[in-house]
Amino acid sequence: MIETPYLLFLGDAPDQLAAKVAIGIKDWRPENAVGQYRMDGCKADVGLKDMDLAEARAAGAKTLVIGVANRGGVISQEWKKVLVMALEEGFDLASGLHNLLSNEPDLVAVAEAVGRKLHDVRVPEQEYPIANGVKRKGKRCLPVGTDCSIGKMYTALAMDAEMRRRGIKSTFRATGQTGILVTGDGVPLDAVVADFMAGAVEWLTPDNDEDHWDLIEGQGSLFHVSYSGVTLALVHGGQPDALILCHEPGRAHMRGLPGYQLPSLEALRDLAMETAKIANPDVKVAGISVNTQKLEEAEAIAYLTKLEAEMQLPATDPFRFGPGKLVDALMAL
Amino acid sequence: MIETPYLLFLGDAPDQLAAKVAIGIKDWRPENAVGQYRMDGCKADVGLKDMDLAEARAAGAKTLVIGVANRGGVISQEWKKVLVMALEEGFDLASGLHNLLSNEPDLVAVAEAVGRKLHDVRVPEQEYPIANGVKRKGKRCLPVGTDCSIGKMYTALAMDAEMRRRGIKSTFRATGQTGILVTGDGVPLDAVVADFMAGAVEWLTPDNDEDHWDLIEGQGSLFHVSYSGVTLALVHGGQPDALILCHEPGRAHMRGLPGYQLPSLEALRDLAMETAKIANPDVKVAGISVNTQKLEEAEAIAYLTKLEAEMQLPATDPFRFGPGKLVDALMAL
Numbered sequence: 001m002i003e004t005p006y007l008l009f010l011g012d013a014p015d016q017l018a019a020k021v022a023i024g025i026k027d028w029r030p031e032n033a034v035g036q037y038r039m040d041g042c043k044a045d046v047g048l049k050d051m052d053l054a055e056a057r058a059a060g061a062k063t064l065v066i067g068v069a070n071r072g073g074v075i076s077q078e079w080k081k082v083l084v085m086a087l088e089e090g091f092d093l094a095s096g097l098h099n100l101l102s103n104e105p106d107l108v109a110v111a112e113a114v115g116r117k118l119h120d121v122r123v124p125e126q127e128y129p130i131a132n133g134v135k136r137k138g139k140r141c142l143p144v145g146t147d148c149s150i151g152k153m154y155t156a157l158a159m160d161a162e163m164r165r166r167g168i169k170s171t172f173r174a175t176g177q178t179g180i181l182v183t184g185d186g187v188p189l190d191a192v193v194a195d196f197m198a199g200a201v202e203w204l205t206p207d208n209d210e211d212h213w214d215l216i217e218g219q220g221s222l223f224h225v226s227y228s229g230v231t232l233a234l235v236h237g238g239q240p241d242a243l244i245l246c247h248e249p250g251r252a253h254m255r256g257l258p259g260y261q262l263p264s265l266e267a268l269r270d271l272a273m274e275t276a277k278i279a280n281p282d283v284k285v286a287g288i289s290v291n292t293q294k295l296e297e298a299e300a301i302a303y304l305t306k307l308e309a310e311m312q313l314p315a316t317d318p319f320r321f322g323p324g325k326l327v328d329a330l331m332a333l
Numbered sequence: 334m335i336e337t338p339y340l341l342f343l344g345d346a347p348d349q350l351a352a353k354v355a356i357g358i359k360d361w362r363p364e365n366a367v368g369q370y371r372m373d374g375c376k377a378d379v380g381l382k383d384m385d386l387a388e389a390r391a392a393g394a395k396t397l398v399i400g401v402a403n404r405g406g407v408i409s410q411e412w413k414k415v416l417v418m419a420l421e422e423g424f425d426l427a428s429g430l431h432n433l434l435s436n437e438p439d440l441v442a443v444a445e446a447v448g449r450k451l452h453d454v455r456v457p458e459q460e461y462p463i464a465n466g467v468k469r470k471g472k473r474c475l476p477v478g479t480d481c482s483i484g485k486m487y488t489a490l491a492m493d494a495e496m497r498r499r500g501i502k503s504t505f506r507a508t509g510q511t512g513i514l515v516t517g518d519g520v521p522l523d524a525v526v527a528d529f530m531a532g533a534v535e536w537l538t539p540d541n542d543e544d545h546w547d548l549i550e551g552q553g554s555l556f557h558v559s560y561s562g563v564t565l566a567l568v569h570g571g572q573p574d575a576l577i578l579c580h581e582p583g584r585a586h587m588r589g590l591p592g593y594q595l596p597s598l599e600a601l602r603d604l605a606m607e608t609a610k611i612a613n614p615d616v617k618v619a620g621i622s623v624n625t626q627k628l629e630e631a632e633a634i635a636y637l638t639k640l641e642a643e644m645q646l647p648a649t650d651p652f653r654f655g656p657g658k659l660v661d662a663l664m665a666l
Contacts, residue, residue, distance in 0.1 A: 131559040133590045190528040194563045197527050222565075225612050226464040229566030230527045236558035257466045260611075274604060278593075279558050 002094045002119050002184040004029075007056035007086075008036045008067040011079055013044035021096060022046045022067025024182050028157050028172075032184065034059040036067075039078060044068065053082075053089045063119070065181055066095040073099055083107060087116045094119035096177030121180040122188050124200075131198035131237050133279065138208030141330060142240035143218040143289060144272045146247045146262045148227060148255045151319070152218030153179055155244055155289040158323040159330070160215040166327065169212040173204050175234065179217045189219050190230055197230060201237025213330070216240070222271050223263045224254055232275060239279045242330055243272050245313075248291040249303060265311060287329040288315035335427045335452050335517040337365045340389035340419075341400040344412055346377035354429060355379045355400025357515050361490050361505075365517065367392040369400075372411060377401065386415075386422045396452070398514055399428040406432055416440060420449045427452035429510030454513040455521050457533070464531035464570050466612065471541030474663060475573035476551040476622060477605045479580045479595045481560060481588045484652070485551030486512055488577055488622040491656040492663070493548040499660065502545040506537050508567065512550045522552055523563055530563060534570025546663070549573070555604050556596045557587055565608060572612045575663055576605050578646075581624040582636060598644060620662040621648035 008022040016023075025033050026046040035051035038044070046067070051059065064086040070076070075083075075097070083093055083101075087110045095101050101118040102108060111118050119125070141159070143152040156172055157179075163170035172179070174186025187200045205214045216238050220227030245268050254260040263271075269285055276283040288307060292300035300317060307315040316325040341355040349356075358366050359379040368384035371377070379400070384392065397419040403409070408416075408430070416426055416434075420443045428434050434451040435441060444451050452458070474492070476485040489505055490512075496503035505512070507519025520533045538547045549571050553560030578601055587593040596604075602618055609616040621640060625633035633650060640648040649658040 130589075133558040133587075133593060135592070190526075192527050193523075194525050194527060194530050194566070195523040195560065197562045198559055222608075223611055225466040225569035226531055227528065228569050228608075228611075229530045229562040229564075231562075232555075232565045233527070233562030236561050254466075256463075259468070260466060263611075271607060274607070275555075275561075278556055278561075278596075 002181070003062035003092055004032045004184050005034045005061055006032055006063050006065040007051060007053070007061040007091070008033050008046060008048065009064050009082065010036055010038045010042050010044045010046070011068045011070070012039045012041045013068045014071070016044045018069045019044035019046060019067055020069070021178055021181055024178050025065065025067060028161065028182050034061045037064070037082070039082065053086055053091070057089055057091070062092060063094050064091040066093070066097060070097055075099060075104060080106065084110050087111050087114050090116070092117040092119060094121060094181060096121045096181055098122070121177045122191055124188055124192055128187070128192060128196040128200035128203050130195060131202050136202070136205065136207045136239060137210060138212045138214065139242070140205055140214045140216060140238055140240045141242040141244065141286065142216045142234060142238050143244040143246050144231065144235070144268065145218060145221045146223060146265065146268050147221050147251060148224050150246050150248045151289060151291040152246050155246055155318050155323065155326070156215040156217050157182070158318040159326055162323045162327045163213060168331070169209055171212070171214050173214050173216045175201070175204070175217040175219050189234065190227070194229070197233035198237035201234055205238060218246070222275065223268065225257065225260065235272065235275050236279045240276055240283055241280060242284055242286040242333055243276060244286055244326060245269055245272070245288045247288065250294045265307070269311070284333050285313060286333055287313050287326045289326060290315060290317050292317040292320055335514070336395035336425060337517050338367045338394055339365055339396050339398040340384060340386070340394040340424070341366050341369045341379060341381065342397050342415065343369055343371045343375050343377045343379070344399070344401045344403070345372045345374045346401045347404070349377045351402045352377035352379060352400055353402070354511050354514055357511050358398065358400060361494065361515050367394045370397070370415070372415065386419055386424070390422055390424070395425060396427050397424040399426070399430060403430055408432060408437060413439065417443050420444050420447050423449070425450040425452065427454060427514060429454045429514055431455070454510045455524055457521055457525055461520070461525060461529040461533035461536050463528060464535050469535070469538065469540045469572065470543055471545045471547065472575070473538055473547045473549060473571055473573045474575040474577065474619065475549045475567060475571050476577040476579050477564065477568070477601065478551060478554045479556065479598065479601050480554050480584060481557050483579050483581045484622060484624040485579050488579055488651055488656070488659070489548040489550050490515070491651040492659055495656045495660045496546060501664070502542055504545070504547050506547050506549045508534070508537070508550040508552050522567065523560070527562070530566035531570035534567055538571060551579070555608065556601070558590065558593065568605065568609050569612045573609055573616055574613060575617055575619040575666055576609060577619055577659060578602055578605070578621045580621065583627045598640070602644070617666050618646060619666055620646050620659045622659060623648060623650050625650040625653055
């Protein structure tokens with residue numbers, strides 16, 4: 001669990017895109033960020049107040065979150081200067097970078113000396129149990145995709161936000177590093193040891209009120225041969241009551257797999273339902289979430305309308321048209 | 334890679350069952366074991382020549398393999414004495430115990446001092462790549478089960494032995510600790526980090542001669558919610574050309590999951606084929622392997638005959654009746 005609120009470190013980001021994690025935190029958990037810290041030459045701006053370390057501490061910030069990708073996979077000396085100062089000012093550090101804070105001896109030494117924590121959210125911070133498959137109280141919704149990186153996290157976050165806006169009990173459950181940094185908590189599922197994947201998901205989505213929904217962040221795809229095992233662990237550990245089918249039209253092949261075509265939404269529905277029923281025979285497909293970024297608005301609407309008729313399910317692009325339709329469908333189950 | 338041949342350490346085994354690993358090595362790779370080492374009070378006997386450490390070294394043994402389960406999850410001081418002597422005599426040590434050799438400071442210190450290796454086969458000894466899904470040359474056969482611990486390893490080992498006896502190019506590919514100790518090599522798949530599971534299986538079953546068969550050791554079950562993700566990684570990383578359906582009639586519920594019934598063989602066939610086709614559209618089910626230990630011989634024959642008619646597939650119990658029928662079916666594909 002990462003202590004909130006954060007100061008978002010944007011470093012010397014070369015462009016706005018590099019600050020994806022910080023933007024995610026600002027978009028989805030604005031209450032988790034008191035401000036942003038930008039170094040000379042920073043080209044990103046997430047629209048929060050610029051603060052130095054002392055100002056942010058005074059505003060209550062507890063953790064400096066690296067909200068930006070670094071260049072060349074190295075934590076630069078310029079960054080280090082700020083990170084060391086932050087530790088000395090009383091901040092914990094949190095990062096989803098590939099190169100771990102805990103592999104930097106200087107950061108480790110300073111953190112130990114001043115009694116602060118280094119959170120590398122790519123690495124599990126605890127041991128998880130073997131899944132026991134016992135039915136848990138409360139409701140769970142899991143987005144599943146025809147491919148990786150197709151909008152599953154966005155869909156779950158958007159539905160969670162809309163549900164909380166409507167006063168429905170809901171919690172987004174993060175299973176990847178961006179989601180963990182956004183919410184301050186979760187399971188980095190792709191870094192969990194194989195035997196404990198499903199158990200980690202059970203741990204992440206415990207018993208809850210009968211009318212509470214967990215919106216579980218999806219990972220991979222049942223059809224993506226590199227990561228399908230992670231996805232099936234989510235389906236079986238998550239025991240979803242509802243599935244959201246996620247798709248992006250127009251992809252030439254599965255992400256990173258030139259020899260593999262995307263499955264149809266019918267094929268995704270069938271395999272996801274068949275596997276999900278093993279853990280929860282009452283599971284239903286609630287709706288379809290489509291990333292229509294490559295379509296003009298009129299094309300997108302036509303695509304969604306056709307899909308709804310073909311699949312007999314509500315379909316929307318939650319980024320473009322809002323997640324309301326998916327939440328309606330979830331409530332109508 | 335563990336250096337062979339072995340001296341099999343049976344310790345103070347309380348009974349024959351405790352020596353399961355040693356029996357597996359003796360049954361499947363007798364050429365890998367020069368003898369057995371038994372301490373006072375040992376109640377197990379795998380039928381190899383009793384040797385002390387010096388005799389075994391003289392007979393060429395390179396590794397002392399712990400072929401027996403320990404009591405209470407502790408490596409006792411009596412065992413330690415032998416293990417330390419073995420290191421000093423020039424043996425590497427290999428173990429599939431839950432408590433790792435490498436967590437015992439005295440063993441680590443001696444091994445380092447004398448330049449010997451400690452192999453804990455529950456722990457991956459290397460990093461694996463992310464799976465790339467590229468089609469590999471050669472043929473692959475994967476047993477899949479209605480449940481865990483249902484005879485998948487036995488089936489693959491028996492088919493591999495029969496195929497080599499017939500002069501067919503074949504390699505058993507171990508994915509669990511017993512299999513790794515039997516063959517000296519493999520991937521401890523349940524201990525691999527989630528993102529790399531399928532890549533580890535691709536690494537384990539590389540390009541080979543067009544007429545060569547890998548017999549891949551199965552793990553878990555697509556229907557077992559605790560471990561299904563590991564199984565799907567095997568199905569997608571393994572790219573099997575042939576599946577063997579494995580079953581044991583009469584189980585009251587899935588292993589360790591009292592709330593879960595075993596699927597039918599039809600359901601196993603359908604889900605295994607549906608998922609395997611994603612990685613290899615030409616995959617076929619070759620036959621059915623049934624563990625009939627709880628049936629009388631006449632009952633077993635009647636059960637298999639009925640199954641063959643119902644499923645339109647050859648069915649046998651490879652332990653009771655030999656794996657010949659399954660190998661015939663594989664060759665006829």
